[in-house]
Amino acid sequence: MSAESNSAVGEQGASKRAKATNRKSVPEPGRTAVPRSSRTAGTGSTRAAEPESESRRAAKPEPEPRRAAKPESRLAMVRRARRINRELAEVYPYAHPELDFRNSFELLVATVLSAQTTDLRVNQTTPALFAKYPTPEDLAAAVPEEVEELIRPTGFFRAKTKSIMGLSAALRDDFGGEVPGRLEDLVKLPGVGRKTAFVVLGNAFGVPGITVDTHFMRLARRWKWTESDDPVKIEAEVATIFPKSEWTMLSHRVIFHGRRICHARKPACGACPITHLCPSYGEGETDPEKAAKLLKYEKGGFPGQRLNPPPDYPGRPAPPLGASG
Secondary structure, eight states: OOHHHHHHHHHHHHHHHHHHHHHHHSOOTTOOOOOGGGBOTTTOOBSSOOOOOHHHHHHSOOOOOOOOOOOOOHHHHHHHHHHHHHHHHHHOTTOOOOSOOSSHHHHHHHHHHTTTSOHHHHHHHHHHHHHHOOSHHHHHTSOHHHHHHHHGGGSOHHHHHHHHHHHHHHHHHHSTTOOOOSHHHHTTSTTOOHHHHHHHHHHHSOOOOOOOOHHHHHHHHHTTSOOOOOHHHHHHHHHTTSOGGGHHHHHHHHHHHHHHTSOSSSOOGGGOTTGGGOTTTTSSOOOHHHHHTTOOGGGGTOBOSOSSOOTTOOSBOOOOTTOOO
16 A cells, blocks of 8 residues: 555545544533543542532522520429429438437527538537436526537537527527427527528527528539529529428428439439439439448448437437547
8 A cells, every 4th residue: 555545545544533532522412521530440430529519509409407405384384393392202211301309409400500511510519518408598608618519520610609508598589488380589599590490490499491591402403403502592482382281391302312322423323213314313423332331420431420329210320429430
């Protein structure tokens, strides 16, 4: 074959290849061209998804927003609170005031001394105090320095001496040496507030009252009975949840639970019998074995706070002041 023939064949081949290339580069109607560099080798799939058109995005349904938990109704809260009280009554059928006393005067003085200390320390201190000053008249006439020395273990002994000698003088001068059984009279006595008054009224006179101490305040908030941190407001709010006949024993049960299981710093959630009713479950230790080690008093196998507990108390009596164990 001549050089001219070879040249002609070459031109025709080049022309055919060019036409084929041109045909491949022109997209078919309705199909978007995809550059070769964007194809995955051997699969024909694209490496990156094509951007969606506005019409396709508009056609997609928007995801439904996550619904917030439905807040608890007032009725549901009241029912849950009353169930907590019933179940605590089964857990603590022996709940009682944890101060040793033989009469209303001893209970009044012991409750005043219990501020900023434990009932155990008060119970270890009052036997010597009441042995020397058994009546309001005796305590009112005492030498302050001698009283201070006797109650020193309870802390703040100077201020407490002033309070218990002052209330003793008021009982002697204004009430014939007897503790009054009315709230309005009790709160007028030196060192006596509503909490102390309700302890005395409920446990010495059988008058229902809610004792809002630090334990009661903490648990009432954890159980969502109130959002207040004011004792008087908490008392008023809780009083609307429970019948009046339950107020005194409710106080004992809640305080017992706060001292034994639902502690301030590290609640023993894993050992709590009412976790199914507690909206704050998980604030403390949830592992059952670790939680069991946090239990106090009879729940943890230790002595209680009273040297002379009631007969139905299942734990051991507390030791006297200075005794071991």
